[in-house]
Amino acid sequence: MRDRRPQVSGTKAAEATVTDATVTEVLAELAGLDDPKIRAVNERHGDDHGVNLGKLRALAKRLKTQQELSHRLWATDDTAARLLAILICRPKAFRRDELDSMLREARTPKVHDWLVSYVVKKSPHSEELRLAWTADPDPVVASAGWALTTERAARKPEGLDLGGLLDVIEAEMKDAPDRLQWAMNHCLAQIGIEHPGLRTRAIDIGERLQVLKDYPTPPGCTSPFAPAWIAEMVRRQQAE
Incomplete structure (x- = not known):
């Protein structure tokens, strides 16, 4: 199966290698933050996640910028993971075609809005x-x-x-x-x-x-x- 993750040139060599275990650990942490009450409210607006956004931002702050991890989280198609991916990416590192594909893949309003506001607006494209x-x-x-x-x-x-x-x-x-x-x-x-x-x-x-x-x-x-x-x-x- 073809790897559909966005591929970005120029990623800093110093960035730590992301393993499947790393992605699994982050997904497990996101699952632990899921609140059924928050999910119920979000689902009424078309957003299928239950993570408090303040806690999501705190997790992103702890992880810091990690472009490769951002790619891997985006590829999961999980809404909370994609929101986190947006917060830890390098906006200027994406090619035009990558951003176009990501927007079309963004299933939920929150992912769509964050992608435009936090990534595309900062892009040279x-x-x-x-x-x-x-x-x-x-x-x-x-x-x-x-x-x-x-x-x-x-x-x-x-x-x-x-x-x-x-x-x-x-x-x-x-x-x-x-x-x-x-x-x-x-x-x-x-x-x-x-x-x-x-x-x-x-x-x-x-x-x-x-x-x-x-x-x-x-x-x-x-x-x-x-x-x-x-x-x-x-x-x-x-x-x-």
């Missing part, structure tokens, strides 16, 4: 992947492209056609599948928050489409409904 993924026919893959676009709209908007993005959001967000709709809505809100010249249009689009207007929002939290989200974040900025 992030812009190329942003363009490719945004145009992908798979809405889950496209949502990753929109997540990268949101990041760029907020931090490095130079050369980005923000008005054109609003055109696409206005035309497509209302009927987009849930994951893609959420990512596009985040981009809409971010443009409205960070770019005063486009704020009125972003709010108007949100008001007209009514996407996520009735989303359940706990007391003290900000609604994901773009007009409310924009208004609250601008209020905080002005209060600083």
Whole structure:
């Protein structure tokens, strides 16, 4: 059977050799951290793991960066192991095709989101992947492209056609599948928050489409409904 683990050149020679026993030990530790109550909550959101994320981060801190172990943990297809793999990898070490394959293999929302946020955003291939993924026919893959676009709209908007993005959001967000709709809505809100010249249009689009207007929002939290989200974040900025 062909080894489908991502292969990375330039791995530090000083990195300890990872054995099957090492992977087995880590998986056993993750199994010991599994909490049925946490798993039940996570499964309602599509995430099949029961590990407290604070404890997962503590384990990652103890293991430190280990690229080969990260590969081996990712190859298990276990959600908790993949989250740990993301935390101990070297983001800039992955090739473009490896990141593309990993995103398509990411079965659960948490793995998908962490891979984009903690790995792809730090990769030298992030812009190329942003363009490719945004145009992908798979809405889950496209949502990753929109997540990268949101990041760029907020931090490095130079050369980005923000008005054109609003055109696409206005035309497509209302009927987009849930994951893609959420990512596009985040981009809409971010443009409205960070770019005063486009704020009125972003709010108007949100008001007209009514996407996520009735989303359940706990007391003290900000609604994901773009007009409310924009208004609250601008209020905080002005209060600083």
